[in-house]
Amino acid sequence: MTQRKPSPAPSASLDEATYLDRQDKASQWFKALRDQIRSAFEAIEDDYAVAHPNAGHNAGRFEETAWQRDGGGGGVMSVMKGQVFEKVGVNISTVTGTFDDTFRGQIPGTAENPTFWASGISLVAHMRNPYVPAVHMNTRYINTGGVKGKRWFGGGADLTPIIWNDQDVADFHTSMKTCCDAYQPNYYPDFSAWCDDYFTLKHRNEKRGAGGIFYDYLDQGDFDSEFAFTRDVGLAFADIYPALVRRRMEDTYTAEDREFQLVRRGRYVEFNLLYDRGTVFGLNTGGNVEAILMSLPPEVRWP
Amino acid sequence: MTQRKPSPAPSASLDEATYLDRQDKASQWFKALRDQIRSAFEAIEDDYAVAHPNAGHNAGRFEETAWQRDGGGGGVMSVMKGQVFEKVGVNISTVTGTFDDTFRGQIPGTAENPTFWASGISLVAHMRNPYVPAVHMNTRYINTGGVKGKRWFGGGADLTPIIWNDQDVADFHTSMKTCCDAYQPNYYPDFSAWCDDYFTLKHRNEKRGAGGIFYDYLDQGDFDSEFAFTRDVGLAFADIYPALVRRRMEDTYTAEDREFQLVRRGRYVEFNLLYDRGTVFGLNTGGNVEAILMSLPPEVRWP
Numbered sequence: 001m002t003q004r005k006p007s008p009a010p011s012a013s014l015d016e017a018t019y020l021d022r023q024d025k026a027s028q029w030f031k032a033l034r035d036q037i038r039s040a041f042e043a044i045e046d047d048y049a050v051a052h053p054n055a056g057h058n059a060g061r062f063e064e065t066a067w068q069r070d071g072g073g074g075g076v077m078s079v080m081k082g083q084v085f086e087k088v089g090v091n092i093s094t095v096t097g098t099f100d101d102t103f104r105g106q107i108p109g110t111a112e113n114p115t116f117w118a119s120g121i122s123l124v125a126h127m128r129n130p131y132v133p134a135v136h137m138n139t140r141y142i143n144t145g146g147v148k149g150k151r152w153f154g155g156g157a158d159l160t161p162i163i164w165n166d167q168d169v170a171d172f173h174t175s176m177k178t179c180c181d182a183y184q185p186n187y188y189p190d191f192s193a194w195c196d197d198y199f200t201l202k203h204r205n206e207k208r209g210a211g212g213i214f215y216d217y218l219d220q221g222d223f224d225s226e227f228a229f230t231r232d233v234g235l236a237f238a239d240i241y242p243a244l245v246r247r248r249m250e251d252t253y254t255a256e257d258r259e260f261q262l263v264r265r266g267r268y269v270e271f272n273l274l275y276d277r278g279t280v281f282g283l284n285t286g287g288n289v290e291a292i293l294m295s296l297p298p299e300v301r302w303p
Numbered sequence: 304m305t306q307r308k309p310s311p312a313p314s315a316s317l318d319e320a321t322y323l324d325r326q327d328k329a330s331q332w333f334k335a336l337r338d339q340i341r342s343a344f345e346a347i348e349d350d351y352a353v354a355h356p357n358a359g360h361n362a363g364r365f366e367e368t369a370w371q372r373d374g375g376g377g378g379v380m381s382v383m384k385g386q387v388f389e390k391v392g393v394n395i396s397t398v399t400g401t402f403d404d405t406f407r408g409q410i411p412g413t414a415e416n417p418t419f420w421a422s423g424i425s426l427v428a429h430m431r432n433p434y435v436p437a438v439h440m441n442t443r444y445i446n447t448g449g450v451k452g453k454r455w456f457g458g459g460a461d462l463t464p465i466i467w468n469d470q471d472v473a474d475f476h477t478s479m480k481t482c483c484d485a486y487q488p489n490y491y492p493d494f495s496a497w498c499d500d501y502f503t504l505k506h507r508n509e510k511r512g513a514g515g516i517f518y519d520y521l522d523q524g525d526f527d528s529e530f531a532f533t534r535d536v537g538l539a540f541a542d543i544y545p546a547l548v549r550r551r552m553e554d555t556y557t558a559e560d561r562e563f564q565l566v567r568r569g570r571y572v573e574f575n576l577l578y579d580r581g582t583v584f585g586l587n588t589g590g591n592v593e594a595i596l597m598s599l600p601p602e603v604r605w606p
Contacts, residue, residue: 081606087606202586203592204592262602266599270576270596273572273573273576273577274583274586283577292506293605296569297605298604298605298606300572300604300605301601301603302390302599
């Protein structure tokens with residue numbers, strides 16, 4: 001594993017202008033990626049509507065809700081409830097604040113200066129057709145402790161097939177591996193293992209899905225490379241996932257397939273509320289509840 | 304508040320025979336209460352089936368699943384999926400074990416001797432008709448640290464109306480208050496306040512339902528009275544809840560009412576996975592996953 005825990009040392013020193021410039025570049029990127037993904041998903045909705053002109057439903061469209069954070073900053077939540085995408089949420093946010101005593105010192109770079117700045121994109125898609133896998137993608141740039149503190153990238157993308165398809169899983173992993181291999185040879189083995197480990201329902205001794213990659217505390221002193229890698233993770237996702245959706249969205253499925261999907265979605269809920277660091281952290285630090293819980297599935301069963 | 308946290312002192316000393324006799328009496332009671340409640344609920348299913356002979360559905364019946372705990376002991380889970388009770392689970396268990404280092408010392412009576420014995424009944428009902436409130440009831444007798452350790456009762460019952468009805472809520476509280484007032488005048492004010500406090504979704508600043516009573520660490524040196532109170536909580540529940548079900552089960556409801564119910568059930572899931580001590584404790588100590596998550600609703604929406 002490259003770096004499971006952050007080094008306690010400050011990140012490489014840099015001047016205030018560069019510090020702010022990197023924050024700008026990162027937050028602008030997350031917004032640009034959001035726009036690109038929304039367009040790709042809406043195009044799928046359009047094509048599906050054209051292919052099913054008599055279904056009596058309109059193509060889905062994202063609806064935006066802006067939100068402010070009491071502590072500073074805010075974000076924009078985009079949710080689409082369509083014909084292919086039963087519910088997909090994409091949230092971008094750039095927030096600032098000060099950790100209270102509960103978190104101060106637990107989070108790298110905050111012992112001397114408990115302020116933070118964080119920007120990122122987070123996406124979860126739950127699909128109508130059980131043959132189309134659900135998916136999660138998140139990338140983020142986090143600064144703590146001000147200009148003399150810590151700065152790192154994190155994120156990843158992981159696939160949750162409902163009715164398993166080996167080819168889809170293999171293609172998703174190939175996409176992530178190709179993206180990783182362009183940077184460092186250990187990225188894919190390390191980050192895919194980290195993903196498997198992270199997305200485990202310990203109480204059921206079960207993986208949430210088919211994995212993908214997960215990385216955090218990426219801070220090896222080369223901002224340009226780490227930022228480029230983070231952009232490429234987003235682009236790889238924006239390339240492979242729409243392709244998988246288009247491949248499976250016309251597959252026929254039975255009522256039993258749908259029931260199975262609704263039960264599997266329960267595992268998603270269990271993971272997010274019991275284990276997910278972002279969910280638990282967000283709910284405990286006064287984050288936007290609707291944005292945090294946007295990822296919960298539209299319909300679920302625990303039979 | 305009578306006693307929010309347990310006193311660190313051992314419970315009143317008693318001989319081994321009395322220690323074991325109390326455990327026997329408690330675990331037998333939980334089973335007897337379980338049987339009484341199952342009969343009352345199945346009688347409702349019978350009466351509903353008679354009143355709707357053409358509905359094409361049979362009256363619901365409880366199905367039992369016995370389970371063993373790796374660490375010692377086990378239980379019986381009873382689940383009914385009926386016409387009135389969409390999903391109701393009643394679990395009884397009597398388990399023994401040894402706390403590992405994570406819990407040792409955090410739980411009263413375990414610093415010197417980390418063993419425990421625990422017996423109880425736990426019930427959650429999710430109803431088809433949104434005008435019938437959902438409900439939760441749990442009572443338990445817990446011993447830690449062996450014969451020289453701590454022993455206490457805990458439990459309570461709380462109502463979660465979906466479409467609020469003041470009379471139902473008032474009658475449920477009156478039932479719990481009457482039960483409490485027969486013991487100590489502070490029981491109802493303290494235990495109902497504790498219930499309101501406990502069943503709060505902090506991230507939404509929302510109560511889960513209409514409250515009821517919640518008590519824990521009840522150990523005032525009078526086993527007979529504390530056990531009688533715990534029995535009476537169960538009996539009060541077994542009296543009032545079936546009455547409320549019968550009062551509302553024929554109410555007509557709309558598709559919007561049902562949708563509202565499915566959304567409100569999401570709050571139940573959020574509470575149980577984010578906050579419920581029993582759920583989190585059980586999942587972290589190798590408890591029976593199906594028995595612990597039996598309380599999750601059969602169908603839920605996060606639209």
